[in-house]
Amino acid sequence: MSYIYYLKPSSFCFGVKRSIEELQKVIEKHSNDTIYCIHALVHNPKVTTYFIDRGVKFVETIQEVPSKDAVVVFSAHGISRNIFNEATTLFKAVYSLECPxxxxxxxxxxxxxxxxxxxxxxxxxxxxxxxxxxxxxxxxxxxxxxxxxxxxxxxxxxxxxxxxxxxxxxxxxxxxxxxxxxxxxxxxxxxTPKILDICKATYERQGVIQKFTSNFETLVVIGGKESSNTKELYKIGEKLGKKVFFGEGLSDLLENKEFMHQNFSNVAVTGGASTPIEDILEVIDWYEKKGYIAKTLEFQG
Ligand code: SF4
CATH class of the missing domain: 3.40.1010.20 (4-hydroxy-3-methylbut-2-enyl diphosphate reductase, catalytic domain)
Structure with missing residues (x-):
């Protein structure tokens, strides 16, 4: 028997969901304006493409925003307060979509x-x-x-x-x-602050790999290559001695010959806090079609 384990939680965290929802509201509210997002809203190319398709322009600094009539949003990663304050004096409307x-x-x-x-x-x-x-x-x-x-x-x-x-x-x-x-x-x-600055989503996504490490020998990590929390999942897998595959989605993984021809019996799949759920489910589905039995392993606290 071969197993594909779906590690939970994975995929969008509270902060990413919130930022995406907030940007959607900004788009609805400012349907006649050009919206500039400073930096990728979250570090996932699919999410960026989704918003580019809805007219959002992505730049790295407020200096690149060409018009004072623009609406400016700052990404989930947060913004230095003086830059935010400066932006409020320069543009039509300014929003921070920073994670709490x-x-x-x-x-x-x-x-x-x-x-x-x-x-x-x-x-x-x-x-x-x-x-x-x-x-x-x-x-x-x-x-x-x-x-x-x-x-x-x-x-x-x-x-x-x-x-x-x-x-x-x-x-x-x-x-x-x-x-x-x-x-x-x-x-x-x-x-130090009373509570560590590592967020709950990061802690839990790392914790589920460590807690259930004896269940699998191979780890598949799905997520954006710029995503810090996703890269940490990859590193934890390597540190635990797993064979780790890392891709932005199934199509990315299928370009890897080693991934294509693997014959591991126990594989776990996870995704970073900015990875769309469908990208993870697509990988699980691929394994199931190869005869693997899908099971969920969930981290609680
Ligand atoms: S990974 Fe953590 S800090 Fe980043 S958006 Fe999610 S909850 Fe917020």
Whole structure:
């Protein structure tokens, strides 16, 4: 018997669903205006294409928006508050479609600065939209920020007094916990928010792979190649010693000869928080047609 395990939760998270719904409302409200989305709304090419087909234009900065008559929306990854405020003075209408889990980090920045903490260690991936905006926001307020992503960087933290540790929402949960512990062992004045910044969707999608790891030897990860949380699922699979296939959808996977000719008995499939459900179900369907029996493995808490 061969099994294809559908790992749950996977596919759209609360924040992605919310951003998509909000952008749809903006399109309805501003049906006669040109809407510019700053950065991909979420990191999935299918979602981007869906909105391009509905007239939304995607650019990377507000400077690329050519007209003050435009409507501007900021993506689920969040936006530095000074850039948002500047946009409100430049364009006809401006919306932030930021995920509330990202908003939590901006609230923490404000809270710590009000408490007199003007130094931050930020655990995040340089170049990622969420990370770049958080770093920019901290610096714009005159605070210092040191960005790290690896334990080897901890000795280079330049702060001696109190500082706050924040992190990107979609990183590896275990890595962030480990880094925070290591930092606090070496810097007694390091403080953290009460609740870790890794979002629930990221935690659960990683948790289901780890919890049911003994059930499968192969992991298929579906999602956008720019998606941070999807890439973390891939890395967790590799770390657990699985054979991991990564594709944006079935057609992508079918270009991989190794995927096509596999004969593994126990395969699990998952998708990132920005992966449309149909892309995951299509892969499960493909396995079922090859004779695999589909089962669901669900992570609860
Ligand atoms: S992955 Fe997390 S931070 Fe990103 S949109 Fe989903 S809930 Fe929000």
């Amino acid at each position: 889990f990202v908003s939590k980090i901006y609230n923490e920045i404000r809270y710590f600065i009000e408490q007199g903490i003007k130094k931050f260690v930020y655990i995040g991936k340089q170049g990622h939209q969420e990370a770049e905006n958080v770093i920019h926001d901290i610096q714009f307020q005159g605070a210092e920020v040191c960005s790290i992503l690896d334990v080897s960087e901890i000795p280079h933290i330049p702060f001696s007094g109190p500082f706050a540790i924040l992190s990107q929402t979609t990183l590896n949960f275990d890595l962030v916990q480990h880094l925070i512990k290591q930092i606090q062992q070496q810097f007694s004045a390091a403080i």
